[in-house]
Amino acid sequence: MTTISRSPDVTADPAAGLPTHVSLADTFSQTMTMAWRATLKMRRNFEQFFDVTIQPLLFTAMFAYIFGGAVSGDVSKYLPILIPGLIAQTVLTACVATGVQLREDMDKGVFDRFRVLPISRIAPLAGPMVADMLRYAIAATLTFATGIAMGYRPGGGFFGVFCAIILAIITGWSLAWVFTWFGTVGKSAQVVQGYSLMVMFPLTFLSNAFVPASTLPDWLQTFVKFNPVSHVVSAVRSLANQGQFTGEVGWALLGCGIVIAIFAPLAVRSFSRKI
Amino acid sequence: MNNHSSPTGSPAVEAHGLVKEFADMRAVDGVDLTVQRGEVFGVLGPNGAGKTTMLKMLATLLPIDAGEARIFGTDVREHPHVVRQLLGVTGQYASVDENLTASENLMLFGRLQGLPRARARTTGLELLDQFGLMEAADKPISQFSGGMRRRLDLAASLITRPPLIFLDEPTTGLDPRTRGEMWTTIRELVRDGCTVLLTTQYLDEADQLADRIAVIDRGVKVAEGTSDELKSSVGRSTLQLQLVSSDDMPAAARVAESVLGEQPVLTPEARRMNIALQRSDQAVDVLIALREQHLAIESMTVQKPSLDEVFLALTGHDTSEPDHPSDDPQDDVADPHNLETVR
Ligand SMILES: Nc1ncnc2c1ncn2[C@@H]1O[C@H](COP(=O)(O)OP(=O)(O)O)[C@@H](O)[C@H]1O
Numbered sequence: 001m002t003t004i005s006r007s008p009d010v011t012a013d014p015a016a017g018l019p020t021h022v023s024l025a026d027t028f029s030q031t032m033t034m035a036w037r038a039t040l041k042m043r044r045n046f047e048q049f050f051d052v053t054i055q056p057l058l059f060t061a062m063f064a065y066i067f068g069g070a071v072s073g074d075v076s077k078y079l080p081i082l083i084p085g086l087i088a089q090t091v092l093t094a095c096v097a098t099g100v101q102l103r104e105d106m107d108k109g110v111f112d113r114f115r116v117l118p119i120s121r122i123a124p125l126a127g128p129m130v131a132d133m134l135r136y137a138i139a140a141t142l143t144f145a146t147g148i149a150m151g152y153r154p155g156g157g158f159f160g161v162f163c164a165i166i167l168a169i170i171t172g173w174s175l176a177w178v179f180t181w182f183g184t185v186g187k188s189a190q191v192v193q194g195y196s197l198m199v200m201f202p203l204t205f206l207s208n209a210f211v212p213a214s215t216l217p218d219w220l221q222t223f224v225k226f227n228p229v230s231h232v233v234s235a236v237r238s239l240a241n242q243g244q245f246t247g248e249v250g251w252a253l254l255g256c257g258i259v260i261a262i263f264a265p266l267a268v269r270s271f272s273r274k275i
Numbered sequence: 276m277n278n279h280s281s282p283t284g285s286p287a288v289e290a291h292g293l294v295k296e297f298a299d300m301r302a303v304d305g306v307d308l309t310v311q312r313g314e315v316f317g318v319l320g321p322n323g324a325g326k327t328t329m330l331k332m333l334a335t336l337l338p339i340d341a342g343e344a345r346i347f348g349t350d351v352r353e354h355p356h357v358v359r360q361l362l363g364v365t366g367q368y369a370s371v372d373e374n375l376t377a378s379e380n381l382m383l384f385g386r387l388q389g390l391p392r393a394r395a396r397t398t399g400l401e402l403l404d405q406f407g408l409m410e411a412a413d414k415p416i417s418q419f420s421g422g423m424r425r426r427l428d429l430a431a432s433l434i435t436r437p438p439l440i441f442l443d444e445p446t447t448g449l450d451p452r453t454r455g456e457m458w459t460t461i462r463e464l465v466r467d468g469c470t471v472l473l474t475t476q477y478l479d480e481a482d483q484l485a486d487r488i489a490v491i492d493r494g495v496k497v498a499e500g501t502s503d504e505l506k507s508s509v510g511r512s513t514l515q516l517q518l519v520s521s522d523d524m525p526a527a528a529r530v531a532e533s534v535l536g537e538q539p540v541l542t543p544e545a546r547r548m549n550i551a552l553q554r555s556d557q558a559v560d561v562l563i564a565l566r567e568q569h570l571a572i573e574s575m576t577v578q579k580p581s582l583d584e585v586f587l588a589l590t591g592h593d594t595s596e597p598d599h600p601s602d603d604p605q606d607d608v609a610d611p612h613n614l615e616t617v618r
Contacts, residue, residue, distance in 0.1 A: 013284055014438045015347040018357045026389065033386040041374045044415075109370030113431070116334050118359035119387050273338075 027120035034127020042131065051097055052139035056090050060146040063210065071211055079152035083143060084164065084236035085209030088229055090139040091172040092204055096196040098132045099179025103192045106183070106271075121272045122264070125184075129176050136172035140165040144240075156243030164239040167252065171232045174256035177263035184270040203229045228255035285348030287312045287439050287470040288333060292342035295328050295494075302328040304494035305342065310472050312438075315465050317485030318474040319586075325494040326474035327366065330443050333472075334364045346439065363432030366443030370424070371416060371431050377403060378412040380427065385434045395434075402430040406460065422453035429460065440464060442473040446480060458483055478586060490589055497589045505589075506579040513578045514550040514558045519571035521546045530564045546573065555579075 022030075042048050063082055068075035102125065105111060114124045144154070144161055154161050179196050186192035206223055207230040213221055224230050232255070234248040288310035295303040303325045310316040318326050331337040333344050335355040344351040346358045371380045378399055385395030403409050406426040411419065419427065425445065432440060445461065446454040461484055465471055475481050481488045482502045490498040490505070498505055518527055524543055531539045531550050535557060539550040552558060558577050565572065 013347065014361055015349040015357055018360050020354050020356055022356065029389075030387055033383065036386075037372065037375065037383050040379060044374055108373065109368050110372040112336060112366075112368040113364070113370065113384070114387075115336055116359055116362060116364045117384070117387055118356055123387075 022118070022120040027123060030119045030123035031126045031130060034123050035130035036127075038128040038131030039134070042134075048097070048101070049135065049138065052090065052094050052135045053142060055093060056086070056139055056142040057146050059086055059090065060143055060150065064150060067210060076151045079147050079150060080154070080237070080241050081212070082210065083147040083152055083154075084240055085204075085207075085233050086147075087140050087143045087164070087168050087236055088171070088207070088209050088233045089204045090143055091136045091168050092175060092200050092229070094132065094135050094139050095172055095176040095179050096193070096200050097135075098129060098176045099181075099183035099196055100189050100193050102128060102180055102183035103186055103189045107189075115272075122268050125180055125267055125271055129173060129180060132176060133169050133173055136169045137165065139172075140168040154240045156240045160239050160241070160243035163243075163245075164236045167232070167235055167239060167249065171252065171256055174259045177260055177267055181263045181267040181270065184267050203227060207233060209233050228252070228259065231255055284312065285345065286310060287314075288316070288344070288346060288472055289348075290333065290342065290344040293329060293332060293339065293344060294341035295325070295332055295337060296340050301494050303332065306489075306491065306494070306496050308489060308496075310470060312470050313465070313468065314486040315461070315471045315473065315484050317481035317488040318472070318491055319476070319478065319481045319485075319488050320474075320491035321476055324476075324491045326476075326491055327368075327443055328494075329491070330364075330366070330441050330472070330474060331368075334362060334441055335359060336364075336368075360435075361437055361439055363435075363437040363440045364443075365425075365428045365432045365441065365445065367447070368443075370428050373416045376413050376415055377408055377419075377427050380416070380431055381434055384431050388435045390435070398434055402433060406430045420453075421449055422456065425449065425453075425457060426460065433464075438468075439470045439472070442471060444474055444476065447476070454480075490586065492589070498585075503579065505585050512552045512555050512558075514552055514561060515576045515578060516548050516550065516561075516565075517573040517575070518546045518548070519573050523570045524548070526568060527565060527570045530568055530570065531561050534560050534564050552577070 060083070063086060064075050064078060067082070068078035072078035072081065105128070111124065144152075144165070148154075154164075156164070178199070179192075182192050182195050182199075186195060206220065207227045208224055209229065213224045213230070216224060231248050231251040235246065235252040238244045238246040238248055286309050288308060290306065290308040293303050293306045293308070294301065306325075306329060308316075308318075308329075318329065320326050328337065332339045333346065333351060335351060335358055339352055346361055349357045349361070351358050371377075372383065375383065381399030381402060382392075382395050385398055386392065390398065400409075400412075403412050406429070408423060408427060408430070411423060416424065416427070429442075429445070442461065446457050449457065458480070461471065461473070471484075473484065485502065487499065487501055488505060489496050516527070518524060521543055524541060524546065528539050528541060528548060531548065535550065535552070537551060539548045541548050550558075550561060555577055558575075562572070562575070
């Protein structure tokens, strides 16, 4: 193909033989292209990394010194409880940003062009989420690093920590579908942010992330037990501190699967409908 | 101009009784539309007439409330994915990514539509070259002028060479010179075999670019035809004559009156007279009579009524567009309907 030169062909039917659906392989490659776009954006808006760099450093130190004595007697005994909890929290915060940024992105003209392109409806949503896995990885790694600098010695060793980080990334990607759905239904980025925080705070604080569940009143313990974040936190703890794949890992992955099964279709449907 | 009047195969666009209702109004209220392959079809109407809404329904961006639409014979509601493969859409809403450079944008849209990396790259470069954006290839879009933005928007919709292009108000907000450049680009597209459906609120733009025009007002199509047909459906043409000598004015006026039975309007200082015509070919009768009387003519023009007059007559109100750049110097120069001969 050298120049734009097409003789007006009025007999051939240009619609003939065109596929009526996007294949799975195309969906995947379109999603990766969208992820590439998102990483280009990240490089140009570096403040997108603040929440996954500053927050782990700040929160780890703050929570350890404030709650350490009260919960575990001293800071170094609290770190094995706190670090997995904080990982869940920072990754969840990063997920909120995923949804808010999608909303901001959708208000721009380029999203209307995505809608008229013959591409999978899921690619514009899933692409940025794939790129954001990088942010979840940074958040989880930095939280571990800060903890280790403060004296945390994870019993699971390098392999346990590595698996814990992978689990955190999977969790982030799954839960991001909730906030992506918020992103497609919310009227503005502020509204999306508001909703997301309203969901994010109870999920993280009404869990075993920062205190052992046994210290809570009975009714709260019930909620904590069913909160998927609790299972993720327990799973991260067992991986990082003991290097063990306990049943909690299974529960955490199951929870992630359920979240995706519910919220991915919701998000895609509301995205395709949105004007 | 109208050399695609009898194509075989289904039309590029075929819509019947299109309706779109918003909460409190019918933005599009039963519009029929047929766009033949290879033609430029203009949808003309003032701001808020429903042009964008109609285009968005045809482009699968808005659900169709009632009626049906086919693109190259494919039902828009049934097979949106097929329709999207046949379409390039450019409008203020469907634009490019402001966070990326021009060449990254073209790479993005090429890759998304299945071009291999190398092909996407070369096609992108060709388009940047064709649209005069080569020097700005690696600049962020935020540094682009309005005209450059529009050209890049258009380039981005052409990357897979779709056979049908929707242009939603392609020159709104551009200065006259940039508008002229955009018009040239659009003409080149058509020469390459594209079918173009464009909307505009500028009468001169429809006049300049479109083979056929549909006039839309408040969601309803009020007229359709070539620019000439629309004009002759409304007003009468005028023959404008400039004489060599002002001494001939009274004699020439008498001749014109005897031929047409109507008194011409004289502007003696300019040696000019305007003669109203029932039909354009009556101009010839006047000219022959003047020649027989040996009255010399400096120049002559047959003027059709302007589309502004057409619009007023069709809708009962004018286009009421304050930012209409009517001082465009291109207007008179390129108007094919002014046949001008000197001496
Ligand atoms: N999403 C929407 N919700 C409600 N009203 C709308 C919406 N989009 C357009 N309209 C209304 O529909 C009418 C037609 O709009 P539009 O198609 O944009 O006109 P045009 O493109 O001719 O300027 C306008 O009165 C506009 O206010």
